[in-house]
Amino acid sequence: MADGTGTSHKLTEPGVWIERIGDRVFPPHVPALFLDRDGTINVDTDYPSDPAEIELRPQMLPAIAAANRTGIPVVVVTNQSGIARGYFGWSAFAAVNGRVLELLGEQGVFVDMVLACAYHEAGVGPLAVADHPMRKPNPGMLTEAGKRLDLDLQRSLIVGDRLGDMQAGQRAGLAQGWLVDGEATAQPGFAIRPLRDGSDLSDLLTAIEMLGRDVRS
Template identity: 70%
Template structure:
């Protein structure tokens, strides 16, 4: 197992934060983004996934990402990876699994623009031991970091996830809406949670993504 604190050759902004720019697309300043959790949202969650051979994408997720690609909307993965802090696997295992996720998406003509992963957790050791780290969802740090690097308009962005922590991170980052996989609709002040449980909900998500592109003036 790789040493989880070794920065090379991985794109670690700090010992517990992976920030990977994928592709070379340049987006205009003020563009809204599609944020996605990974495990349980893009791929089925196998419980601390560390084997690329076990990765299976959720139905329709590639279509949602492709819709964002067509609309000129950046697609950003924001994923908690406490398994690294806990010593269950290392950054090398994360890299292999994440590479497989991106590979499967590309095979369905769906492309991700940035991946952020937070390995900090209170059950960790050494530099990865941190309680309530600002980068770990439900804190908004990963979304804010992506916005800083890509000059995004967070207010008009949306997040898709399978946990309340994903929705809370979106709300704290100032997003206006989130889509909860197999969840229920809810309104929290100015942040609206919409469900993604069936085909009608998914059609609504596609419409929301298209609206982001239209608001951005994308072709």
């Protein structure tokens, strides 16, 4: 599938985008830092489609930097129902995502893979799919990244601004996640930690550093 922008090679099916960023090589069975995009990495402007409007949330920069420094892959997993609803196309997504990556690069941090799912029950045409396995809260994007990068999902972390991000992490077998502006809760095998202030961020950075020590040992 192509939309006139040369993005077809990143679409593994009409509603799934998978892009490997850079060429860093990781050891087998390494944990990852999974990040939602809109509302987590960048300010959510309600179906972002204009690169000029993209603004980073500075809170996530230290976490990405810590993962980069310790050799942990950073993987973006983002729902993009605006594509399914016809608000914009994959070309606009590519432009916005490129701007996000550019702004991160200007801050000296980077991600290693981006996965996006455009399927939604309110979509049109082939994108009108309810409860697609790739769409969060389903774990498909995380498990697909796990296969492609040979990740240890159980030791991996996820950060997002919606409960659906946390549910995707739990269903993928992760043990913990950080919920932006959320509350701490615990379910069997999965802990949700809040990410609201500097103390919470310090806890996240400590968790990332600990994973990095495991990778290097």
